[in-house]
Amino acid sequence: MGRFARVLLASFVATALTVSGIAVPAAGATADPFTVTVDGSLNLPGGDSVNDAVDVHVTAAEALTVDVELVDGAGETVRELGAGLALTDAEADGTFTVSVAVDVEGLDAGRYTVRARQSDDPDAAAEAGLAVAPTAAAQLSLDSSSPDVFPHADGYRDTVTFTAAVAGASAEALPVRGTLTVTSGSTVVETWSIDTSTEQSFTWDGLSDGAVVAGTYTVTASVTTADGTVLTDSTTVDVRRTEVESITVTPDGGSAPAKDGYRDNVTYTVSAVTSTGSTLPVTGSLTISLGGTVAKTWALTDTAAKKFVWDGRIDGKLVPGKFTVTVTAAGPEGGGRTSSFGMTVYAKSLVTIGATARDGATVQSILADPGWGGTPSRKATQWYLDGKPIAGATKWAIPATSAMVGHELTVKVTATVAGVQRVGTSEPVVVQPGKTSEASLRSKLDSLIRTLPGDYTVTVREIDGGKRSVSINGTADREPASSIKIFIAWAVYKKVDQGTLSLSTRLSSGLTVEQCLRAMIEPSDNFCAIELRNKVGLAYLNKLIDDGGYDDTHFWYANGRTKVTSSTDLSDLITNLVLGKLLSHASTAKLVHLLKTQVWREAIPPGLPDDVVQASKPGTLWVSSGMTETDVAFVWGSKTRYAIAVMGYNGATIPSITKISKLVYTHLQGSFPNPFLYDRQQMVSTAGVTLRSTAAASGKVVATYPAGTQIEVIDSIRNWYYVRVAGKLGYMLNTSLTLRNPIG
Numbered sequence: 242m243g244r245f246a247r248v249l250l251a252s253f254v255a256t257a258l259t260v261s262g263i264a265v266p267a268a269g270a271t272a273d274p275f276t277v278t279v280d281g282s283l284n285l286p287g288g289d290s291v292n293d294a295v296d297v298h299v300t301a302a303e304a305l306t307v308d309v310e311l312v313d314g315a316g317e318t319v320r321e322l323g324a325g326l327a328l329t330d331a332e333a334d335g336t337f338t339v340s341v342a343v344d345v346e347g348l349d350a351g352r353y354t355v356r357a358r359q360s361d362d363p364d365a366a367a368e369a370g371l372a373v374a375p376t377a378a379a380q381l382s383l384d385s386s387s388p389d390v391f392p393h394a395d396g397y398r399d400t401v402t403f404t405a406a407v408a409g410a411s412a413e414a415l416p417v418r419g420t421l422t423v424t425s426g427s428t429v430v431e432t433w434s435i436d437t438s439t440e441q442s443f444t445w446d447g448l449s450d451g452a453v454v455a456g457t458y459t460v461t462a463s464v465t466t467a468d469g470t471v472l473t474d475s476t477t478v479d480v481r482r483t484e485v486e487s488i489t490v491t492p493d494g495g496s497a498p499a500k501d502g503y504r505d506n507v508t509y510t511v512s513a514v515t516s517t518g519s520t521l522p523v524t525g526s527l528t529i530s531l532g533g534t535v536a537k538t539w540a541l542t543d544t545a546a547k548k549f550v551w552d553g554r555i556d557g558k559l560v561p562g563k564f565t566v567t568v569t570a571a572g573p574e575g576g577g578r579t580s581s582f583g584m585t586v587y588a589k590s591l592v593t594i595g596a597t598a599r600d601g602a603t604v605q606s607i608l609a610d611p612g613w614g615g616t617p618s619r620k621a622t623q624w625y626l627d628g629k630p631i632a633g634a635t636k637w638a639i640p641a642t643s644a645m646v647g648h649e650l651t652v653k654v655t656a657t658v659a660g661v662q663r664v665g666t667s668e669p670v671v672v673q674p675g676k677t678s679e680a681s682l683r684s685k686l687d688s689l690i691r692t693l694p695g696d697y698t699v700t701v702r703e704i705d706g707g708k709r710s711v712s713i714n715g716t717a718d719r720e721p722a723s724s725i726k727i728f729i730a731w732a733v734y735k736k737v738d739q740g741t742l743s744l745s746t747r748l749s750s751g752l753t754v755e756q757c758l759r760a761m762i763e764p765s766d767n768f769c770a771i772e773l774r775n776k777v778g779l780a781y782l783n784k785l786i787d788d789g790g791y792d793d794t795h796f797w798y799a800n801g802r803t804k805v806t807s808s809t810d811l812s813d814l815i816t817n818l819v820l821g822k823l824l825s826h827a828s829t830a831k832l833v834h835l836l837k838t839q840v841w842r843e844a845i846p847p848g849l850p851d852d853v854v855q856a857s858k859p860g861t862l863w864v865s866s867g868m869t870e871t872d873v874a875f876v877w878g879s880k881t882r883y884a885i886a887v888m889g890y891n892g893a894t895i896p897s898i899t900k901i902s903k904l905v906y907t908h909l910q911g912s913f914p915n916p917f918l919y920d921r922q923q924m925v926s927t928a929g930v931t932l933r934s935t936a937a938a939s940g941k942v943v944a945t946y947p948a949g950t951q952i953e954v955i956d957s958i959r960n961w962y963y964v965r966v967a968g969k970l971g972y973m974l975n976t977s978l979t980l981r982n983p984i985g
Contacts, residue, residue, distance in 0.1 A: 274365040275301035275328075277309075277357050277546060281520040282372040283345040293345050293410060295371065297322065299357045300338045303330045304359040309341055309369070311353055319353070325360055343371065381472035383462040393483035397517050401447065401478055405441035405588065407460040419464030419470065424473070425449065425456060434534060435464050445668055447480045455482050456816055471930040474751035481516050484576030485523060485544060487511040488566040497592030498553030501665030503611040507584070508705040513544035513927075516576075520545045525570030525577075531562050539657055541570050553586045559668050575830050576598070591617060591665030598641055599707040601676025605638045606652040606667065611742050616658030625651045645672040674706030682711045682908045689904055695867065695893030698809040701905050702816055705881035708907030709909065714906040715809035715889060718793040719888045722860025723765045724871040725804050730758060731779045731818065732785050734828040760975065762835040762858065764957040788825075789814075811873040811886035819856065819875045819884075836875075838980045840923040840954050844872035844895045845885060846908045848902025852912040853877060867892035874902075878910040924964075925981040930970040936961035942969040952978060 270611065277299055284292035299307050303416040306378050320343075330339035338593040343355070349476040350373050359365035376812035383405050407417050413777035415438040423431040423445060433443045447453065461475040489512055496507040515521045527549055541547070564584050565588040571577035589611035598604045601665035606624075608617040624634035627648050631639070641650070649669040656663055682701065690697050690713065700715035733754060744755035750772060752760070757769035774782065781797050786794050791814060815821050819833055836856035844859045857874035870893040873886040886903055887898045903916070933940030936958040946966060952973065961972045 264562075272762050274359060274362075275299055275305070275357065276367040277355055278633075279343075279355055279369045279371050281796075282342070282374060283348065284374045285345060285348075285350055287344070287346040289411065292374070294342050296340050297344055297368070297369070297371075298327070298338055299328065299341045300336050301328050301540050302336060304331075304337050307339070307357045307676070308360055309357045311343060311357065311416065312368075314352055319348070322355070322880070331528070345373060346374050362703045366741070379417075379466055379472060380408050381462060381464060381474045382408070383460065383474040383476050384408050385460065385478050387474055387478070388443070388479050389479040390447035391481050391517055393484045395483060395521075395573065397483070397519060399446070399692050400444050400506050402442050402444045403460055403476075404440055404442045405435055405437070405464070405474070407437065407466075407472070411468075414466040414468045415471065416464050416854055417464040419922050420474075421462045421772045424459050424461070425454070425518070426547065428698070430458065436460060445478075449480075453480065454470060454480060454482055454814040462490055482572070482574040482576055483521060484516050484574050485521065486514045486570035486576075487576045487580075488544075488570045488578045489570055489580050490566060490582070495585060495587065496553035497587040497589040497611050497642050498559050499588070499611065499665065499668060501591035501611060501760060502592070502663060503589070503613065509549045509551065509566065511541065511549065513578075514524045514545050514548045514926045515572065519603075519614070521572045523570040523572055525552050525628055527566070529564055530563050531560060532608070536560075538563060544570065544572075559586070559588060561586050587611075590667065591656060591658070592652060592667045592896060593601070594650065594667050594670050596674075597673060597708055598644045598670045598674030599673040599709075600641055600646050600678065602641050603638050604650065604672075608654065609657055609924065610658055613663070614659045617656040617658045617663070619654060619656050621655040623653045623750060625653065625701060632915075633697045641672050641675070643674075643677040646674050646677075648672055649860075675707045675709065678707065678908070679709050680710050682905070683713065685904055685908065686711065686713050686901065689862075689900060692898065693894070693897040694887045694933070695870075695897065696891045696895060697887055697889045697897070697901065698808045698900060699905075700812040700886045701883060701909075702812050702885075703881055703909060704816065705818070706909075709883075712809060715886075716793055716807050717806050717811075718795075718805040719871075719890055720862065720864060720869050721806040721888065722803060722859050722862035722871050723770075723796075723809070724860040724873050724886075724888075725796075726765065726770050726817075726860075727769060727814060727836070727858045727873065728786060728791075728796075728806070729774050729777070729782065730762060730832055731814065731823060732782045733758060733773050733833055734824050735785060736777055736781070738825045738828050742776070746776075748776060751957055752959055756978050758831075759835065760957060760960050762832075762839050763975070763980075764840055764954050764962055765858075765860070766957040766959055768957075768959050778982050789817075808873075808884060808886035808888045811871075811883040811888075813943075815856070815858075815873050815886075816884040817873045819882075833875075840980065842917070842923075843876040843919040844898040845876075845887065845902040846917045847919050848899045848904075849870075849876060849906055851917045852880070852913045853879070853906075853917070854906060855894070861895075863980055866890060869893065870895055870898055872898050872902075876906065878906065879913075883909055885922055920982060922983055924951045924952045924954055924962075924978045926950045926952060926977050927979050928977040930973055930977050932964070932966055932973055934971055936963075936972040937975075940972060944969055948977075951981065 257649040280296045287293050289928050306325050306327050308324045311320040313319050320792045322658050323341045327341045328339045353371045354368050356368040386402040387398055391398045399519045419435045420955055421433045430449045431445055435441055452781050457477055457479050463473045465471050491510045493508045497504045521544045526538050530537040537551050567581040569579045572595050593607050595607045622635050624631045624639050640671040651667050651669045698717050699713040701711045703709040722923045746754045757773055760766040761769040791810040794810045796804050822828050833856050841859045845857055855874045855879040859872040862869045870889040875884050887901050926948050932943040932947050954962050960975045962975050964973050
């Protein structure tokens with residue numbers, strides 16, 4: 242029934258209840274000897290079968306006789322309903338009842354009272370109200386089969402049925418005719434014709450112009466009776482999409498995937514709430530990721546609650562960290578929902594292999610309590626190589642040999658923790674090349690250096706893998722040429738980090754600190770090196786070096802001495818720089834970028850594969866004993882990262898350093914087909930540039946060139962680079978120049 246019809250009916254029922262009421266004693270009568278109740282109300286006219294008669298009931302607790310009459314509003318008796326009515330037959334509940342009927346014929350509309358008096362005691366009386374309503378009006382009601390409709394064709398409330406019914410109308414008022422209309426705002430979505438004497442039903446598919454448009458729609462029935470009376474009623478219906486309203490994923494705890502029985506797996510429960518309240522087909526997934534790496538994913542095909550078990554690993558490996566668990570699902574009509582949370586995977590384990598497992602090292606098994614609450618007590622130990630037990634390897638430690646290199650080493654331990662025996666197996670570690678490989682590399686370098694012109698000191702320090710380290714006279718202090726400028730750059734950025742210097746500070750030349758840093762590193766400008774060295778001061782520079790533990794490095798520039806360093810200090814410095822141990826994150830990024838994009842990449846870089854990233858600082862200087870050639874680089878190899886520093890003197894050559902670089906890379910990483918090719922035209926213009934005869938804006942214009950011009954850098958005077966372009970020499974401001982083929 243529609244809202245309008247329900248309001249009318251409620252009003253009528255409220256009136257009827259007020260009239261017929263619960264019986265009360267008459268004035269001056271004895272209280273509650275019996276009660277009078279009336280079943281309803283009467284409607285005029287009589288003979289139309291609409292509330293033409295009503296029953297009156299008199300109920301007493303004991304047998305007695307009553308007289309019943311109908312009294313009008315003025316207190317006058319208008320009808321005797323019964324005299325000497327006997328209440329003598331007991332009901333099942335022990336009460337006594339008599340009933341009489343009241344007919345509407347002969348009565349006028351209004352309020353009446355039904356009064357009963359005890360025949361032998363007229364003072365004992367009870368009464369109840371009775372309403373006689375005027376002629377009943379025709380009524381229209383509109384009902385819907387459901388408060389909502391889901392138009393997606395899956396059998397669940399795909400359609401909704403509206404029923405318009407007419408009641409209380411006289412024969413002369415029938416049939417009724419009109420329309421049933423579905424609207425959204427002022428837009429008519431659907432309409433039907435009504436022509437009925439009783440009721441008529443209409444089915445709607447919930448679509449608007451063939452599409453699902455979710456929202457609340459108004460349904461209105463409007464008819465006119467045969468005698469001209471207009472009747473209306475309305476209701477609403479919600480059009481809803483068949484979709485996922487929410488989805489959640491809940492873990493049963495954290496994850497410590499080590500194989501020891503302590504939270505080795507984690508179970509995720511995925512549950513969803515749908516618009517229909519039923520299981521829906523969906524497109525979705527449960528995904529576990531670490532950064533940009535997907536550790537595990539499962540497809541979701543419906544919204545039924547499901548459980549998924551993850552072993553906490555990425556490709557079978559335990560990778561501790563903060564993982565993101567994300568569940569997504571979209572129902573048949575879209576409405577995709579997503580939920581996610583962070584979950585930590587711990588490296589907690591009953592047993593782990595300590596330090597780096599490398600050839601020549603003693604590898605230890607370390608016990609710990611992952612969370613049971615006790616100190617482990619070792620009972621038994623067994624070491625394995627590639628899953629097979631190593632004979633006799635039942636102690637807490639084992640020596641790693643060259644035969645183990647490249648193979649997986651694990652250890653299984655039985656221990657008692659908090660009174661309970663536990664068994665755990667460590668994560669496998671690959672035995673890395675170590676002592677044997679270092680000896681081999683040292684021998685190869687010695688053999689190579691004996692064939693090269695000049696003398697060389699070499700230091701190699703591997704950061705990952707077996708952490709191999711080789712030094713050929715690495716602590717011998719030598720003239721470093723321009724490689725020493727990396728120490729000056731460190732001191733400058735250190736003062737910037739300390740807040741005692743700014744990159745925007747102007748130097749005596751008028752350039753900023755940042756502009757001079759670029760010139761000092763990119764083309765290895767000496768003028769800016771002197772300015773920056775003087776700006777930080779030799780005392781600060783040497784103290785920074787001494788405090789850093791670089792024992793072979795010092796600056797004098799007095800009494801005929803200038804500067805010295807060693808290949809070991811250079812390799813340690815660039816390693817600590819790249820690893821973020823020397824400067825702030827921002828300063829580290831700036832200096833490493835300068836080292837990646839400096840133009841003199843003709844010593845160590847050509848000994849590397851073409852696509853390998855490196856950051857380097859070479860140096861070249863003629864001294865009385867012959868040419869000094871140096872280079873220091875941090876290399877992001879295909880297998881491991883490493884630092885290499887080579888210092889050549891007494892007639893050393895750049896190609897010799899390249900040969901040393903190639904030997905080291907091949908030994909640590911493996912052979913490669915395509916080496917980096919150094920291009921003499923190192924830079925390219927990013928905009929129109931001008932070639933001048935002198936290093937000044939007032940210098941005579943030699944030529945102008947467009948963006949994209951290839952340029953060979955030969956030397957520099959601060960930010961004026963001495964260059965060769967298409968055979969012409971001159972000076973060019975560096976503001977529109979960039980490295981042509983950067984590595985990294």
